Amino acid sequence: MIAPAYMSDRPAESDALGRDKFAKSLAKALLSVSAGDGMVVGIEGGWGSGKSTVIGFVKKELPNVGDYISKPIVVDFNPWMVSNTGALVDILVTQIATAINFDPRSSEKAIKAGEKLFGYVGLIKHLKHLKYLKYVPGVAFAGNLAEDVAEIASDAAGGAKDAHDALEDLRKLLPTIDLAKRKAEVVEALRDLDRPIVVIVDDVDRLPAEEIRTVVQAIKAVADFPRTTYLLAYDRDVVATALGNGKAEAGLSYLEKIVQVAYPIPPLFEYQLRNFVDRQLKALFSSIAVELRDYETAVYQKAIRHLTRLARHPRDVVRLMNRLMLSLPAIQNEVNITDVIVFEALSQRFPDLRESVHRHPADFTGQAFRGDFGFDDEDFDWKEWASQEVERKSDQPLWTKHLPHSEPDRTAATKACIFLFPEGSRKHGHVPEDELHLVDPDRLARYFRMTSLESVPEVNDIHEKLANPEALAEALADTEDAELAFLLEWIYNYLPSCQLVDAKGCTATLIDCALRSESIAELTVELAELFAKVQARLIRKASSDIRVWCFQQAISRMPLSISEKVLLEAAAEQGKWAVRPEMIKVPEAQLIQQGEAVDAAISTWTEKVRHNVAEGTMFRESRMNSILYRFAQLNFAYRETYEAVAKICATDEGLRQFLAPHVKDSPFNKVDSFTLVEDVTLLVDRIRASTLMEEYSWLINLIATPDWTRAIKQQSEQLKGLTRGG
Numbered sequence: 017m018i019a020p021a022y023m024s025d026r027p028a029e030s031d032a033l034g035r036d037k038f039a040k041s042l043a044k045a046l047l048s049v050s051a052g053d054g055m056v057v058g059i060e061g062g063w064g065s066g067k068s069t070v071i072g073f074v075k076k077e078l079p080n081v082g083d084y085i086s087k088p089i090v091v092d093f094n095p096w097m098v099s100n101t102g103a104l105v106d107i108l109v110t111q112i113a114t115a116i117n118f119d120p121r122s123s124e125k126a127i128k129a130g131e132k133l134f135g136y137v138g139l140i141k142h143l144k145h146l147k148y149l150k151y152v153p154g155v156a157f158a159g160n161l162a163e164d165v166a167e168i169a170s171d172a173a174g175g176a177k178d179a180h181d182a183l184e185d186l187r188k189l190l191p192t193i194d195l196a197k198r199k200a201e202v203v204e205a206l207r208d209l210d211r212p213i214v215v216i217v218d219d220v221d222r223l224p225a226e227e228i229r230t231v232v233q234a235i236k237a238v239a240d241f242p243r244t245t246y247l248l249a250y251d252r253d254v255v256a257t258a259l260g261n262g263k264a265e266a267g268l269s270y271l272e273k274i275v276q277v278a279y280p281i282p283p284l285f286e287y288q289l290r291n292f293v294d295r296q297l298k299a300l301f302s303s304i305a306v307e308l309r310d311y312e313t314a315v316y317q318k319a320i321r322h323l324t325r326l327a328r329h330p331r332d333v334v335r336l337m338n339r340l341m342l343s344l345p346a347i348q349n350e351v352n353i354t355d356v357i358v359f360e361a362l363s364q365r366f367p368d369l370r371e372s373v374h375r376h377p378a379d380f381t382g383q384a385f386r387g388d389f390g391f392d393d394e395d396f397d398w399k400e401w402a403s404q405e406v407e408r409k410s411d412q413p414l415w416t417k418h419l420p421h422s423e424p425d426r427t428a429a430t431k432a433c434i435f436l437f438p439e440g441s442r443k444h445g446h447v448p449e450d451e452l453h454l455v456d457p458d459r460l461a462r463y464f465r466m467t468s469l470e471s472v473p474e475v476n477d478i479h480e481k482l483a484n485p486e487a488l489a490e491a492l493a494d495t496e497d498a499e500l501a502f503l504l505e506w507i508y509n510y511l512p513s514c515q516l517v518d519a520k521g522c523t524a525t526l527i528d529c530a531l532r533s534e535s536i537a538e539l540t541v542e543l544a545e546l547f548a549k550v551q552a553r554l555i556r557k558a559s560s561d562i563r564v565w566c567f568q569q570a571i572s573r574m575p576l577s578i579s580e581k582v583l584l585e586a587a588a589e590q591g592k593w594a595v596r597p598e599m600i601k602v603p604e605a606q607l608i609q610q611g612e613a614v615d616a617a618i619s620t621w622t623e624k625v626r627h628n629v630a631e632g633t634m635f636r637e638s639r640m641n642s643i644l645y646r647f648a649q650l651n652f653a654y655r656e657t658y659e660a661v662a663k664i665c666a667t668d669e670g671l672r673q674f675l676a677p678h679v680k681d682s683p684f685n686k687v688d689s690f691t692l693v694e695d696v697t698l699l700v701d702r703i704r705a706s707t708l709m710e711e712y713s714w715l716i717n718l719i720a721t722p723d724w725t726r727a728i729k730q731q732s733e734q735l736k737g738l739t740r741g742g
Contacts, residue, residue, distance in 0.1 A: 035070050
């Protein structure tokens with residue numbers, strides 16, 4: 017494994033984006049300046065587009081161009097180091113002179129040229145101390161300084177001591193000053209040297225506007241040295257705006273007078289940037305030991321495409337990798353990796369949008385963060401809630417109001433948000449928690465916090481328990497009854513994302529816990545449904561060789577209120593539940609693929625129902641009516657079911673459990689919700705004879721009418737006539 021390390025923002029040393037050929041061609045072109053000319057060449061590109069990398073490739077290639085005698089002298093001039101010194105011209109010329117003298121191929125001609133340049137610089141430095149000298153830096157050095165003596169003298173007449181001193185200094189120097197002559201000597205020496213000189217000036221566009229103007233003026237002042245080429249790298253818009261004092265068009269005209277030829281940085285095609293992103297991500301994953309899970313691998317390429325759209329240039333990719341160095345290890349196994357890399361790219365490109373996600377999670381996930389607010393809060397804003405309810409019914413997701421306004425940015429952000437926060441993420445059986453998606457507010461909160469969340473178990477902790485049934489058994493045993501449902505809910509949520517599940521051991525543990533809850537009369541309807549949901553997911557996570565075993569154990573040993581739901585899921589997916597044919601799945605997607613195993617389970621479960629009815633214990637089942645419905649439907653045994661209902665309702669305890677699902681004024685109080693009633697008259701008489709008469713008088717008034725009595729009787733006759741083949 018490669019040791020993790022932050023990526024440097026320095027120019028790349030290897031050609032990851034196909035710019036090497038361009039750099040080699042440019043290096044050769046830079047040496048084509050004739051003996052009597054100088055030239056300024058520009059490399060133009062936006063921030064982060066790779067200008068410095070290309071410059072690096074050019075510098076690497078220049079020593080390989082030309083023979084030993086005519087190899088170029090390369091001067092690497094960094095304006096950042098000296099831009100605010102007020103001595104740009106003399107420092108620039110000094111660097112050229114130094115490069116000539118220190119070149120390993122220096123000859124007497126080179127030494128002479130260096131001396132001339134140093135002499136030129138010495139005069140410039142001396143003259144710069146004259147307060148009224150206008151020529152240094154940034155203007156032509158040739159000219160007759162004596163023409164300005166009169167102007168200086170008129171200024172000095174004002175009586176300023178500095179002015180008098182400057183005038184006296186200038187008069188003493190005038191006989192010896194001849195910049196034009198000194199420059200001519202430099203030009204002659206460089207022409208005689210006959211060696212190409214390449215002065216490289218990078219990062220011009222990173223300077224403040226005033227310093228950009230100073231640097232460009234300094235280059236202009238010495239741009240006509242023979243066989244000297246200046247290679248400038250800059251953002252065209254930034255430099256033009258600086259040169260034009262905020263007016264880009266004026267600055268552009270000035271820039272074009274200085275730069276004789278400009279090359280745009282070779283553009284990147286989307287596939288190049290996408291491949292670059294892919295390589296960088298895989299290297300990062302390797303260095304921090306991140307392994308994608310199956311559901312993450314399935315959408316990895318789609319995530320890469322979003323990253324490519326959100327990253328404007330290679331530098332954005334490098335910065336993103338450095339962001340992920342922190343976030344990925346902090347949320348590994350807790351949040352979907354592909355969601356995190358897309359959200360980090362979105363956050364880097366649009367920090368205001370990230371802030372909106374944090375401040376308004378309900379607009380993105382449909383729910384607030386756990387514990388943020390509730391309807392009972394005194395400060396709850398009902399008007400805002402009502403307006404959001406109206407917005408939710410619109411065609412646009414609520415998060416669209418937080419998107420950036422410019423069209424290209426809005427398009428990129430919209431596509432990323434659709435990936436991260438899809439509408440209807442809980443529809444059609446798809447649950448965000450299954451794959452640890454950020455659209456689940458708990459996972460989003462976990463991502464923002466990076467550390468553990470109070471009241472929310474760690475995914476990693478649940479996964480460890482699912483891989484170790486002993487630890488799971490200990491956790492379930494130590495959980496208070498009120499907290500058991502909470503723990504089962506999180507086990508259910510995190511089961512699909514668990515890579516290593518001991519399904520056999522966990523099934524046995526879950527059965528023991530369910531039986532314990534049943535024995536102390538704590539197996540509520542909600543708890544029974546949770547046990548069933550968890551057990552069904554355990555079966556789906558089981559390997560093929562033990563899946564049937566887990567299924568059989570659940571059906572034969574678990575309480576009927578739990579096993580009924582597990583059995584129904586298996587039967588419905590095989591088409592053995594005639595009521596819901598739309599639930600049939602292809603074999604590879606079925607809970608249990610073997611038809612005979614489901615048939616055997618139906619038989620086992622049916623005998624358990626009969627046994628409980630015979631023993632008079634059926635009323636203890638929290639989901640008794642669902643069990644009776646399923647018994648009748650799966651076995652086409654409505655006659656036997658009506659007999660069982662009559663036996664159960666013979667006691668007030670049984671009657672209360674049978675009537676419990678029926679609620680006064682419920683919209684579900686329709687004829688087809690009374691399929692377990694064979695004869696209305698018999699049921700009404702039983703209620704009147706029980707202690708429940710006053711409590712269920714509303715039900716008597718509802719079903720004891722002639723129309724209801726006739727409709728329910730007709731319904732029961734039809735159901736009793738159903739057969740397996742009919």
